[in-house]
Amino acid sequence: MTRRRTAIVIGGGIAGQVAAVALRRAGIESTVHEAHDRHADGVGAFLGLGLNGIDALRTVGLDAPVLARSIATPRMVLLDGRGRVLADVPNGGTLPDGTHAITIRRPDLYAALREEAGRRGLPTAVGRRLTGIGHTARGVRAEFADGSSAEADVLVGADGIRSTTRRLLDPRAPDAAYVGFLNTGGYARGVDVPGPAGVNHLCFGRRAFFGWIKAPDGEVWWFANPPVPREPDPEELATVPAPLWRARLLDLFADDRSPAVDLVRATEEVFPGWITYDLPSVPTWHDGRAVLIGDAAHAVSPSAGQGAAMAIEDAVVLAMCLRDHDDVPAALARYEQLRRDRVERVRAQGRRNGAGKTVGPLGRAVRDLALPIVMRRLFRNGRDPLRWVWDHHIDWDTPVTADAPAAVIR
Numbered sequence: 001m002t003r004r005r006t007a008i009v010i011g012g013g014i015a016g017q018v019a020a021v022a023l024r025r026a027g028i029e030s031t032v033h034e035a036h037d038r039h040a041d042g043v044g045a046f047l048g049l050g051l052n053g054i055d056a057l058r059t060v061g062l063d064a065p066v067l068a069r070s071i072a073t074p075r076m077v078l079l080d081g082r083g084r085v086l087a088d089v090p091n092g093g094t095l096p097d098g099t100h101a102i103t104i105r106r107p108d109l110y111a112a113l114r115e116e117a118g119r120r121g122l123p124t125a126v127g128r129r130l131t132g133i134g135h136t137a138r139g140v141r142a143e144f145a146d147g148s149s150a151e152a153d154v155l156v157g158a159d160g161i162r163s164t165t166r167r168l169l170d171p172r173a174p175d176a177a178y179v180g181f182l183n184t185g186g187y188a189r190g191v192d193v194p195g196p197a198g199v200n201h202l203c204f205g206r207r208a209f210f211g212w213i214k215a216p217d218g219e220v221w222w223f224a225n226p227p228v229p230r231e232p233d234p235e236e237l238a239t240v241p242a243p244l245w246r247a248r249l250l251d252l253f254a255d256d257r258s259p260a261v262d263l264v265r266a267t268e269e270v271f272p273g274w275i276t277y278d279l280p281s282v283p284t285w286h287d288g289r290a291v292l293i294g295d296a297a298h299a300v301s302p303s304a305g306q307g308a309a310m311a312i313e314d315a316v317v318l319a320m321c322l323r324d325h326d327d328v329p330a331a332l333a334r335y336e337q338l339r340r341d342r343v344e345r346v347r348a349q350g351r352r353n354g355a356g357k358t359v360g361p362l363g364r365a366v367r368d369l370a371l372p373i374v375m376r377r378l379f380r381n382g383r384d385p386l387r388w389v390w391d392h393h394i395d396w397d398t399p400v401t402a403d404a405p406a407a408v409i410r
């Protein structure tokens with residue numbers, strides 16, 4: 001009888017939990033090792049999960065618990081600071097059963113994945129910070145800060161944008177790069193914003209970018225991207241008191257015709273701002289029996305709205321490659337071959353989306369004039385220029401052989 005293969009998954013975030021479930025489905029047993037002794041649910045903000053992310057979750061039966069905690073988000077409206085609608089477009093169509101893209105609080109997404117993995121007998125070992133990777137006669141060994149270690153056939157580095165795995169695979173690997181704006185947000189009650197629930201409103205304000213979505217219960221979820229040309233010192237930023245954040249936002253949005261000021265005022269707790277990064281192209285994704293997935297390999301700017309979805313797709317495709325290749329290094333090479341072009345393209349898209357948030361007065365005037373025309377042309381006759389992102393379908397049952405694609409456009 002052949003021995004069941006094993007994996008060590010580093011990081012219990014989105015990529016790590018989905019990887020554990022997908023590897024189990026591929027016949028590989030794994031343990032997730034998470035650095036924090038509480039779960040890393042991230043800041044309380046929310047994120048958008050495109051149809052491609054939901055479709056990838058569905059391949060391993062993880063979509064239902066996530067959808068249950070989310071807001072269906074079928075449309076997207078772009079506005080300028082004068083309240084003028086620049087574009088009103090579908091947010092990526094639907095899956096064959098009518099499912100739309102969603103918006104979900106980050107802690108809810110993390111908890112849904114973690115609970116479902118736990119229910120399937122895949123618990124996370126917490127307080128296990130990876131510090132070293134070594135090779136054994138037949139596999140790979142992970143060393144942790146608490147002095148413990150673990151061995152397996154393959155190590156999956158799902159340890160996020162500040163990945164230790166990345167640094168251990170290649171000490172010269174790039175680090176996260178600042179994208180020119182901060183992020184903050186909150187949840188407001190008692191403000192009657194116009195329009196139905198589930199519409200993602202994105203407003204290019206005169207001085208800062210503002211987004212909001214109404215939940216079915218009337219609560220309004222919002223975020224803001226104050227532009228700051230030079231990367232702030234994170235420790236200094238952490239000392240900015242909450243009332244100052246509120247005051248700064250009220251000032252930034254005072255001249256805009258949007259609900260921003262009312263929403264900021266009606267928010268009990270405005271999130272202290274955090275710095276926004278993406279990751280320049282990472283040359284080494286795998287070495288021997290260790291591999292990177294999710295933000296560890298290719299963090300994309302939040303402006304792409306695709307970081308979580310890319311992490312989920314990676315996890316599923318990696319599991320398929322390990323399922324279909326007995327030789328681990330060959331499986332990891334195949335995984336990179338199937339994923340790199342797509343994530344590089346999404347990363348570039350995120351950079352482009354983000355650039356529109358930080359332009360000066362002249363750039364703003366040009367953008368606000370050009371955008372409605374460009375959007376009308378791009379979405380002409382029901383076309384969607386981002387179909388290559390949303391309609392990417394991973395077919396779990398198709399073997400990932402050398403000449404077969406892992407995914408098709410639906």
Ligand SMILES: Cc1cc2nc3c(=O)[nH]c(=O)nc-3n(C[C@H](O)[C@H](O)[C@H](O)COP(=O)(O)OP(=O)(O)OC[C@H]3O[C@@H](n4cnc5c(N)ncnc54)[C@H](O)[C@@H]3O)c2cc1C
Pocket residue numbers: 010011012013014015016033034035036040045046047048049050128129130131158159160161162163164165183293294295296299300302304305306307308309310311
């Ligand atoms: C404010 C914000 C808004 C965002 N908005 C969107 C959006 O709208 N849409 C979208 O798709 N994406 C969005 N993203 C991006 C998305 O959250 C990430 O792309 C996604 O979380 C990546 O998942 P991951 O599992 O790779 O990394 P993470 O979720 O960061 O998980 C990494 C895990 O590894 C653990 N870890 C780190 N180092 C070690 C170590 N040495 N040993 C063991 N464990 C370790 C960490 O504690 C963490 O639990 C946003 C991100 C932020 C910050």
